[in-house]
Amino acid sequence: MKNRIDNQKWYVDNFNLFKSSNKNVFSTLSNKAIEKFKTLEFPTKKDEEWKYININPLLKNNFLPSSLSANSSVNLETIEEYTLDNLDVYRFVFVNGIFNSELSTGLDFGKDIIAGSLSNLLNKNDTRLEKLFDIKNKLQKDNNIFNLLNTAFLHDGFLLYLPKGTIIDKPFHVINISTGNNKLLNQPHNLIHLESNSKAEIIFEYVSEKATEHFTNIVTEISVDENANLNVYKIQNESPNAFHIENSNILQKNSSVVKHFSLSFGALITRNNINAELDGENVENNLYGLYLGNKNQQIDNHTFIEHIKPNSNSNELYKGILDDDAKGIFSGKILVQKEAQKTNAFQSNKSVLLSNKAISDSKPQLEIYADDVKCSHGATVGKLDQEALFYIRSRGVPLELARSMLIRAFIDDVVKEISIEQLREKINHTIFQHLKRVEF
Amino acid sequence: MIKIKNLHANVEGTEILKGINLTVNRGEVHAIMGPNGSGKSTLANVLAGHSAYEVTEGEIIFDGKNIIEMEPDERAREGLFLAFQYPIEIPGVSNSIFLRTALDEIRKHKGEPELTPKEFLSLLKEKAQILGMDTSLINRALNQGFSGGEKKRNEILQLLMLNPKLAILDETDSGLDIDALRIVSEGVNAYKSKDNAVIVVTHYQRLLDYIVPDFVHVLYKGRIVKSGTKDLALELEERGYDWIIKEQPETV
Numbered sequence: 001m002k003n004r005i006d007n008q009k010w011y012v013d014n015f016n017l018f019k020s021s022n023k024n025v026f027s028t029l030s031n032k033a034i035e036k037f038k039t040l041e042f043p044t045k046k047d048e049e050w051k052y053i054n055i056n057p058l059l060k061n062n063f064l065p066s067s068l069s070a071n072s073s074v075n076l077e078t079i080e081e082y083t084l085d086n087l088d089v090y091r092f093v094f095v096n097g098i099f100n101s102e103l104s105t106g107l108d109f110g111k112d113i114i115a116g117s118l119s120n121l122l123n124k125n126d127t128r129l130e131k132l133f134d135i136k137n138k139l140q141k142d143n144n145i146f147n148l149l150n151t152a153f154l155h156d157g158f159l160l161y162l163p164k165g166t167i168i169d170k171p172f173h174v175i176n177i178s179t180g181n182n183k184l185l186n187q188p189h190n191l192i193h194l195e196s197n198s199k200a201e202i203i204f205e206y207v208s209e210k211a212t213e214h215f216t217n218i219v220t221e222i223s224v225d226e227n228a229n230l231n232v233y234k235i236q237n238e239s240p241n242a243f244h245i246e247n248s249n250i251l252q253k254n255s256s257v258v259k260h261f262s263l264s265f266g267a268l269i270t271r272n273n274i275n276a277e278l279d280g281e282n283v284e285n286n287l288y289g290l291y292l293g294n295k296n297q298q299i300d301n302h303t304f305i306e307h308i309k310p311n312s313n314s315n316e317l318y319k320g321i322l323d324d325d326a327k328g329i330f331s332g333k334i335l336v337q338k339e340a341q342k343t344n345a346f347q348s349n350k351s352v353l354l355s356n357k358a359i360s361d362s363k364p365q366l367e368i369y370a371d372d373v374k375c376s377h378g379a380t381v382g383k384l385d386q387e388a389l390f391y392i393r394s395r396g397v398p399l400e401l402a403r404s405m406l407i408r409a410f411i412d413d414v415v416k417e418i419s420i421e422q423l424r425e426k427i428n429h430t431i432f433q434h435l436k437r438v439e440f
Numbered sequence: 441m442i443k444i445k446n447l448h449a450n451v452e453g454t455e456i457l458k459g460i461n462l463t464v465n466r467g468e469v470h471a472i473m474g475p476n477g478s479g480k481s482t483l484a485n486v487l488a489g490h491s492a493y494e495v496t497e498g499e500i501i502f503d504g505k506n507i508i509e510m511e512p513d514e515r516a517r518e519g520l521f522l523a524f525q526y527p528i529e530i531p532g533v534s535n536s537i538f539l540r541t542a543l544d545e546i547r548k549h550k551g552e553p554e555l556t557p558k559e560f561l562s563l564l565k566e567k568a569q570i571l572g573m574d575t576s577l578i579n580r581a582l583n584q585g586f587s588g589g590e591k592k593r594n595e596i597l598q599l600l601m602l603n604p605k606l607a608i609l610d611e612t613d614s615g616l617d618i619d620a621l622r623i624v625s626e627g628v629n630a631y632k633s634k635d636n637a638v639i640v641v642t643h644y645q646r647l648l649d650y651i652v653p654d655f656v657h658v659l660y661k662g663r664i665v666k667s668g669t670k671d672l673a674l675e676l677e678e679r680g681y682d683w684i685i686k687e688q689p690e691t692v
Contacts, residue, residue, distance in 0.1 A: 386491070391528040394488050395542035395598060396516035396549070405533050405541070409581075412532025 003060055004042045010062040012038060015152055017068055026122060026154050032139055033151035040145045052329045052361045053300040058243040058269055063185035063215040066096035067155040072179040074209055079103050082175050082205055084422040089173035089203070092116060096179055097186035097216075098156050103175075112163045115172065118189060119156035132161050133191045133221065144273070147247045150187045150219040157189035157219075162198035162228075171201040171420060178238065180210040190220040194228040196253075201231040203423065208239035208266070216267075218246040224256040226280070231259045233423060237430060238266040240295070245271045254280035254309075261418065262301060262318075263427060264291040265434045270299045278340075281311045289318035290414045290427075292434050293326025293358070300329040307340035307370075314344070319414050320351035321407060322358035323435065331363040332377070338369040347377040352384060352410055354403075354435075384410075404437040441466050441606055441637040442487075447498035449486045456482045458662035459498070464606070467634040471648055471673060472641045474659035475681045480641045481525060483659065484610040487639075488522035489515050503605060516542075517549040519605030523595040523612050530582040535594065536564065538582050539601055546602055567600040571627045588615035596627035607631060608639045613647035625650030645677035658684055 015034045019027070042059055043050040072095055079093055092115075093103035099117030101107065109115050114128070121129055129135065139151060158174045178186055194200060206216055216238060224230050238244055244267040252258055262272045276285050291299040305314045320328035330349040351360040362379035384406045392402040408428065418424045432439045442464045449457040456479045464470050474480050486493045487500065489512035500507050507515050530538070544554045555563065568578060571593050583591050592612055599607055609628065613621055628651050632638060640651055648656075648670060656673045658666040658681070666672065666684055676684075 385528075388528045388530055390488075390490055390512060391524065392530070392538070393511065393513040394516055394522055394524075395538070395602065396513055396546045397542050398513050398545065399511065401541065401545075402513070405538070406530070409530050409532030412581075416532075 003056075007059050007062060008037075008042060011149060011152075014065055014068060018065060018153055026135065029135060029138060030152050030154050033148045033154070036139065036142070037145060037148040037152055040143065040148065042145055049302065049331070052327070052331075052363075053269070053271065053298050055269060055271075058215065061183060061213065061215070063183050065153045065185045065187065066098060067153060069096070069181065069184060071098070072096055072181060073100060074103070074177055074179060076103060078209060079175060079177070082207060084173070084420075084426055087171070087420065087422040089171050090115065092158055092172065092174045094156065094158070094174070094176045094188060096181070096184055097176065097188045113166060114159055114161035116159060117156055118159045118191065121159060128161075132193050133223075138221075144247055146217055146245045147219055150189055150217050150247075153187050154189050155187070157191065158202075158204070159190070160192045160194075160200065160202070162194045162200060164195045164197055166195070166198040168200040171203055173203045174205065176204070176206045176216070178208045178212065178214045178216065178242070180212060182212045182214070184214045186214065186216045188216075188218045190218065192220070192222045192230070194224045194230055196226040196228055198225075199229040201420070202233070203420075204232065204234045206234075206236045206238055206244065208242055211239045211241055213241040214239065215243040216245070220246060220248040222248065222250045222258070224251065224258055225253045227255045229257045231419065233261045233418065233420075234263065234272075235427070235430075236262075236264045236266055236270060240266060240268060240297070242267040243269045246273065248272070248274045250274065250276040250285070252276065252278050252280060252283045252285060255282045256280065257284040259286045259417070260288070261414075262287075262289040262291075264289075264299050264301075265430055268297060270297070271302070272300070273302045274304070276303070276305045276314070277308065278306060278312045278314065279308045281309045283309075283312035285312070285314040286417070287314075287316045287318075288414045288417055289330075290411055291318070291320045291328055292322075292431060293320070293328055294323040294435065295325065297326045298329070299327070301331070303332045305332075305334050305345065307334070307336045307343045307345065309339060310341045310343070312340065312343055314346070316347040317414055318349045319411050320349075320360060321354065321410070321435065322351060322360060323354040325355075325357045327359045327361070329361045330379070331365075333365040333367065334375060334377070336366075336368040336370050336373050336375065341370045341372045343370060343373040343375070345373070345375040349379045350410075351381050352407070353381060354384070401438050404432060404439065407431065407435065407437060441468075441503060443499070443501040445499045445501070447486070447500065448496045449482060450494045450496055451482065451492060455496070456493075456662055457486065460662070460664060462657065462664060464637045464639060466637055468655065469632065469638045469640065469651060469653045471653035471656045472639060472659055473643065473645075473656060473673060473676060475685070476643070478659045479662045480643075480659050481610055484522055484608050484639075484641050487608055488512055488520065513545075516602075516604070517546050521599055521602060521604035521607045523592075523599060523607065523609045525611040525614060527583050527591040527595055529584045529586070531584045533582045535580055535582050536578050539564065539598060542598070543601055564601065567597055570600065570630050571597055572623055573597060589617070589620040592616060592620065592624055593627070596624050599631055600627060603631070604636070606637050606639070608641065610641045611643065612640070613642055613644060621647065622650060645673045648673045660685060660688065
């Protein structure tokens with residue numbers, strides 16, 4: 001208990017240091033956030049939403065907000081390790097949550113498109129920001145203490161604004177790297193707004209340079225207007241000692257299509273919250289998740305999908321592979337409002353336990369107020385199919401390779417949805433590396 | 441090729457095989473027949489090394505080596521092949537990648553170089569042609585959504601590709617119509633040579649019209665109770681198993 005209070009006080013004290021150097025259009029928002037932050041407490045296992053995960057190891061530490069620490073950089077070679085072979089991208093690199101233009105490429109867009117660093121635009125006092133991202137109304141409903149912590153120290157993040165009808169020809173690859181410094185708090189604040197009929201793909205990659213203990217606390221706000229199309233691939237492959245939390249909000253209008261992937265490999269504790277508000281008809285929302293845990297990793301995925309208007313589809317598929325003492329948690333809520341007739345909502349969470357000590361908790365919830373809907377959810381937990389394993393081995397394939405094949409088979413329905421081939425390859429590679437299995 | 445001596449095996453503590461003796465030489469085809477529940481499939485699975493079966497007594501000498509302690513994949517690399525009665529569907533692993541991986545492992549074991557992708561493909565095409573298999577099946581996920589006949593054909597394709605020393609066919613005829621039966625048998629006959637051997641496990645005689653056995657054995661209650669030539673199979677077809685069962689002394 002004492003830890004928690006000290007920890008909270010630490011951040012409030014640091015805010016006072018941060019505030020003095022911070023004079024931008026977002027400072028009102030920051031102030032609002034810290035005031036709200038003070039009135040809340042960090043969650044415990046008694047909170048329904050945090051029941052299955054133990055975040056005490058996170059709260060024991062006082063992390064220094066990176067905007068208050070000395071600037072760090074990384075080598076270009078380090079960044080190039082993360083590039084995808086033969087894939088042309090717009091690359092944006094953030095080091096400890098702060099944009100680094102030297103490591104980034106292809107930053108030149110027409111004047112109507114905004115793509116890049118939030119901080120750069122804040123400094124330019126670009127008046128469009130407030131309007132485009134509806135800053136005034138932010139935080140009104142927000143009671144998430146981690147979201148407030150991020151917003152209080154709001155400083156930088158990836159910004160994307162596409163005006164009507166803008167089609168972006170290649171993916172944005174946003175690399176967030178944490179450097180060797182211990183106990184840093186990196187808080188990217190990503191804002192994405194696609195106007196009607198526009199289209200983009202974003203790869204968010206979160207990595208660490210070394211096996212340090214750091215805390216990445218992200219807020220990502222996504223707004224997709226009529227008939228716009230967005231793919232988001234979030235890859236979290238941070239230090240095995242890192243703490244990683246992301247709160248994503250997705251707002252979708254009529255006939256928009258969003259595909260969102262949460263691919264979690266690294267970090268000691270991972271918590272991904274996704275809130276999707278389907279505020280339109282014929283909306284399509286697809287949430288895919290893949291999480292791999294070994295040792296004593298905890299990976300917690302929370303999704304909340306609200307169907308507000310009729311005729312929309314949501315589809316969720318989360319798959320976990322858990323080895324050693326790892327714990328995987330999935331909590332998915334689907335809320336169908338009274339007006340949202342003809343909703344189709346599907347949710348599935350499947351996990352495979354590779355050890356007797358690994359744990360999987362799954363909590364699906366449906367709350368339906370409309371009477372003409374199709375909703376379903378399902379959760380399964382199991383081991384690798386022994387008969388299938390025997391079948392593969394009976395053809396001469398050694399045990400480890402046979403297991404790898406079955407793991408590949410298990411996750412295939414998520415991986416095959418990744419539409420960028422090079423990314424698919426990379427994910428397959430990461431999976432085998434992470435599970436210490438062999439590739440074939 | 442394979443010498444099975446006094447083989448006893450349990451499933452979940454129940455003894456299913458109660459002392460099997462069988463010798464199969466190079467170039468021979470042996471049929472194992474018998475009523476349901478006699479232990480035919482158990483024998484096939486025990487030979488392949490399925491972990492659900494526990495060998496409690498006896499020896500399996502395969503090509504000079506006792507394979508009882510060997511893992512299923514080791515046995516396969518040594519040249520033993522089981523065509524499954526119920527081939528497993530594995531979504532997400534393509535048929536050709538699976539075959540490629542298996543073939544590479546077996547070749548590696550034999551000290552042979554891996555095939556180039558081109559060599560592999562031409563071999564695959566050649567073998568698929570024997571079975572009249574559409575190449576689209578080869579690129580699909582392993583057995584996923586295959587019909588019963590397609591699955592059995594796929595087993596024989598694997599047999600032809602891996603070219604083992606000993607092929608054990610576990611009820612390969614079950615669920616096949618007469619045309620499919622003929623094609624699958626042609627595949628097995630294409631595989632057969634004076635250097636390898638085949639054990640055909642079947643309930644019915646009809647498969648043996650196509651894959652002609654040198655010896656026929658009747659398995660009953662975990663033992664081979666009668667052996668003969670292919671005429672024995674014909675007799676079984678006509679008279680059923682009852683007359684053999686009646687010849688057996690009552691077991692306690």
